[in-house]
Amino acid sequence: MRHRATRRRVAIRPSAIRPFALRSSAMAVCTVLFGAEAMAQQDTTTLPAVNVKASQYDPDDVRPEGVTTATKTYLAPKDIPQTIDTLDVNKYKSYGINDLSIMLDGIPGVNTTYDMRGEGVYIRGFQADSGDIYRDGVRESGQVRRSTANVERIEILKGPASVLYGRSAGGGIVNLVSKQARFDARSSVTLRGGSWENYGGTIDINHVVNPNVVMRLTADREQAHSFRAGIRNRNEMVSPSILIDTRTGLRWTAQYTYDNVWRVPDRGPAYDTLPAGVSIRTGFQHPGDYVQDRLRVARSDLVYEFNPAWSLRWVASKREASQDFDHYFAGTYNAATGLVRPNYAWQQTSNKTTSNTLDLAGKFHTGTIAHDLLLGLEISDELRQPRLATVTQNFGYDPFNPNPAAWPARPAQGTPTQHNRHEGEAEAVYVQDLIGITPEWKLLLGLRHDRFKFHSTNYLSGLARGYDGSSSSPRVGVVWQPVPSQSLYASYSKSYSPYGGRGMLSVDVAANAVYDDAPQHSRQFEVGIKSDWLGGMLSTQLAVYTLEHYNIRYRPDAVNDPFTWAIRGKERSRGVEFSASGQVAKGWYVRGGAGVMSAKVTGDAQVPANEGLYLNGSARRNGNLFLRYAPEGPWYGEIGVTHTSARWANAANTSQVPGYSRWDALVGWRAAPWTVTAAVSNLFDTEYWRSAAMPGAPRSLLLSANYQF
Incomplete structure (x- = not known):
């Protein structure tokens, strides 16, 4: 097995801290919990039961000791017969990245585009932003851009995941793990x-607060302009949380997150509709x-x-x-007149989701065979209420000098x-069993x-319709570990997308509507090997x-x-993915x-x-590679x-977004309790397009200073 220095722990007793509890989701916490008592000066001498170990955490090694997204239980990545990538969000924050889709750019098999209304994420060829993004294991449904201001890490599970999470487009899921109250x-x-x-x-x-209670308050505010004239944004996030551990087996974590993003939208014409010479700025x-x-x-x-x-x-x-907007967007270019005719729309949309999940987890043996069992029950309801209008426009503007102030009201x-x-x-009901046949062989x-x-109800026509259905989703995986450092696996998984793959909340209410109520499905076969090298480094x-x-x-x-209805x-999607993380030499x-x-x-x-x-x-083809040098001493890069x-x-396949390579670099100085970094994105000022509708940002600099206490 891979050996790593352990993270900073608070040693109350061996069973005091359960990793999966420290990463769990939470319910509302009243802000009074963060009153005078919570904000008082910490005095560890008043807490004799708490002994803090010397910190051995390596901030340059981003490998997780365990993940929860793939199985809903805390497992080492090598025991999971499916590809899962983990991102340390702080590494991206150093470059000023707060956009989820930009963070995911370069992950093998993951492609991102710019979408003003959503995230624009594709995993292994299939879109994954409409219903396959989760926060702490709970679906983040609805049309909304998500801030990452309160996210600690991101886990990307590739391939069908309906066996644990229900409906899915099949390419994979993205799980945002929040910063929550923790004793360490x-x-x-x-x-x-x-x-x-x-x-x-x-x-x-x-x-x-005491050996049984810890509270946390995370707050973030950011505002910025864009390299594109007139574009700007303002983000605000506040998230209080509390963890109560009775030390008798009962733990409760609760969290409330308030996130508000306001922006002037950047939704101009696609690059292939504009005449040559229009500046990306x-x-x-x-x-x-x-x-x-x-x-x-x-x-x-x-x-x-x-x-x-x-x-x-x-x-x-x-x-x-909720997402409200009122703006001009996109448009078509007329070469004869030299003008772009824009579109216009406004929208007011709200999404409400309630979810309850009950999991029974247990470990036991049948003879010499070990079992890690999970039995689950999930009940959820969602409500989406879109209200929007599009208005035909009869004016045009010069794309070389758009001068929006002169446009009609x-x-x-x-x-x-x-x-x-x-x-x-x-x-939904689900069951999962990780079976240890021998120390070398495991079956999931x-x-x-x-x-x-x-x-669905159409308030304009007064028509309403509904339907119901069901689907089953299996997963089978086998893991062989001939030696502790090598883990070979093979797996099969299947997912479903209801109502003909059109998503969960959209039923045709037209009087002559005929339902395509059979779900679409995705299935994946995957084989691979997960390895540790250089003594687990x-x-x-x-x-x-x-x-x-x-x-x-x-x-x-x-x-x-x-x-x-017939089968279309x-x-x-077929592919090969390789990733590496850790220390290759001293420093x-x-x-x-x-x-x-x-x-x-294919058909x-x-x-x-x-x-x-x-x-x-x-x-x-896609990917990324970051090389960090952190020798002894305060400087690193x-x-x-x-x-x-x-x-x-x-x-x-008649319009293509060109490929690109973007270089980024940073230099940092850290001497406890301070860390200061200077990061340059797009080091060589490469001009490129993230998607057909959005160019990549030119070279930019971000300075940041962090003080820990």
Whole structure:
């Protein structure tokens, strides 16, 4: 097994701190919990039961000792027969990155685009931002941009994950692990500032009240302009949390997160519609354009350990998200007139989700065979209420000199062109067993059954409809560890996407609507090896996979025979991924990986010309590599490159986003309790496009200072 220096721990007694409890989700915490008593000066002499060990944590080694996303139990990555990548968010914050999609850029097999309304994430060829993003294991549904101001790390599980999480597009899931109250966390204050009038700060106060109670308050504020004229944003986040551990097997973690993002949207015309010579620094926004994302999340995580082998866990979550916008966007270019004709829309959308999960976990033996069992029950309901309008525009502007102040007055928000109410309910039961056949052989078996019910109402027409269905999702994996440092595995997993793959909250309410209620499915076969080298200092993982999206349906003759649905065909992604992380020599650290992928349409009876074409948004090659030098002493530095090859921007493969390589570098100085860094993004000022609608930022600088106490 890989050996690492342990993180900073508070030694109360051997069973005092359970890793999975310290990473759990939480419910609302009243802000009075962070009153005078919580903010009082810490005096460890009044807490004789608490003894703090000497810190041996290596801040340059980003490898996790365990993860929870893949199995909902805390396991070493080598015991999981599926690829999972983990990102230390602080490493990206050093460069001023707060955008989730930019953080994921360069992860092997993960492609990102710019989406003003969402995240624009693709995993192994399939979109993963509409229903496959989670926070502390709870689905982050709804149309909203997510701040990462309160995120400690990100776990990306690649491949179908319906066996534990329900509906999914099949490429994988992204789980954001929050900063929460912990007995071993330190407090800190961070200030930062840099290019494009970017400045902000973070306060992170973790206070051990007594041996049974610890509280934490994390707050962040940031505002910045963009390299594109007129574009700016303002982010605010506050998240209090509390952990109560009775030391008798009962623990409760609670957390409330308030997140508010306001911005002038950057949603100009696509690069391939603009004439040559338009600067990437040109902004196309009208005075008064705005987008506002609001997120309120309350979580409660209650765990009771009957004994060292068996525990019961109840996670409850209430989430409210909304996105309002009013802006001009995109547009078409007329070469004859030399003008761009923009589009215009306003929207008011709210999303509310309530989720309850009950897990029974236990370890036992049947003869010489060991079992790590998980039995689960999940109940959730979602409500989405979009209200929006699009208004046809009859004016044009010069893309070389858009001068938005001279555009006609923005239309008034009148009667919406769409006004709907979408409701969804789901219940699921699941079982998972990690079977230790011998010390070298492990078998992971899992099965989940979901029942779902949806209902939609069109407030404009007065029509309403609903439907219900069910689906089962299996997973099988085998792990062989011939020696402790090498772990070979093979796995099969399957996922479902209800209502013909159209998502959970969207039912056609037209009077002549005919349901395609059969779910779409994805299935993946994966083999790989996870290894430790250099005496456990360096870890690698290599995976080969085939991922198919099937049961895609269409109506061969929607006009004359609207009641007949048929199989359209399949989409398939095949690839190889490699990643490495750890220490390669004294003072030298590496993190990164590379992926090669072929994501194609393998069958399309609806549009036969698409057969053999590549799926849009997915690069054939991508990856990143960061090399850090941290010798003894206060100074350290790193340099890294992120590469993405060309991606097709449409299903017909007629428009392509060029590939790019971007270099980043930083230099840092740390002498406890201070850490100061200077980071340069896009070191060589490369001009490139993140997506068809968004250029990459030019060279920029961020200075940050952190004080721990």
